Every structure is written in structure tokens, then in C-alpha cells.
Amino acid sequence: MTNRIATVGVAASALAATTLAMAPTASADSFNGCIYPRVCFYLTNSDWNNAAPTAAYRDVTSGYQNLGPRSRGADWVNNTRNDDRAYLRYIVNSTGATAYFCLPPNHHVNFSSAYTVTGIRIDTAATCP
Numbered sequence: 001m002t003n004r005i006a007t008v009g010v011a012a013s014a015l016a017a018t019t020l021a022m023a024p025t026a027s028a029d030s031f032n033g034c035i036y037p038r039v040c041f042y043l044t045n046s047d048w049n050n051a052a053p054t055a056a057y058r059d060v061t062s063g064y065q066n067l068g069p070r071s072r073g074a075d076w077v078n079n080t081r082n083d084d085r086a087y088l089r090y091i092v093n094s095t096g097a098t099a100y101f102c103l104p105p106n107h108h109v110n111f112s113s114a115y116t117v118t119g120i121r122i123d124t125a126a127t128c129p
Helices: 002-021 045-049
Strands: 039-042 055-057 076-079 085-092 097-103 107-110 115-123
Touching: 039 045, 039 115, 045 076, 076 085, 097 107
Parallel strands: none
Antiparallel strands: 039 055, 039 076, 076 107, 085 097, 085 115
């Protein structure tokens, strides 16, 4: 009888562990100090490494918002939104040309010193073209 109870206990424990491992994760999530549902900017690699965003945007807009002093020229941009992409406008420093980058939901990007990010437009589409 003791052996049978132990077997049932082990089977129940295994079932509970499987249930926990298969539990769905929350869809709304923060990452690296950026609270959902924001697009966060980190001016320096140190800010990124310390999970300390220097600016955040969350409004969907039809046009680009110019970045302020706490976001313009950021080294890192992090999109914690689940269903919205973020278009980033930046300058190619060697030529002065303006270019655009689409940052998908729940992704981040690093801008090297060759580029200066200058604007953001959050769009209600989940994928980038």
C-alpha cells in the first residue's frame, strides 16, 4: 500500500510540473526596464546595460514625433508593445541622408555611432513590411 501511495504521489508531482512548464506566459511584458506598452530609448550602452531607459513613447501617431534630448541619438531602442510596430527615423551620419527602420513588437535594436535616431512613429500593425 505504501508503494502505491508513493507512486501516485510521484505521478501527481510530475503532472503538476508538466502543467507549470506548459502554462502560457503573459502577453504583456516589460523588458530591460521598459514598462509595457512603451517604446523606450537608452542614450548610452551603459543605460541599456543598467536597464535604465532615458525616454519612452507610447502614443500611436499618424506622423513622426521628433525625439527630445533624452531620446535623440540613443544607442538602443526597445519596443515592449505586443501588437504595434515602431518606425524609427534616423540620419546616416556619413552622408546626412534620412532613413527609416521598422522595429517589430517585442524587439530591440542597437544604433551604432554611424547613425543618429531622430524620430518615432508607433503604428497599429504587428509586422514590419
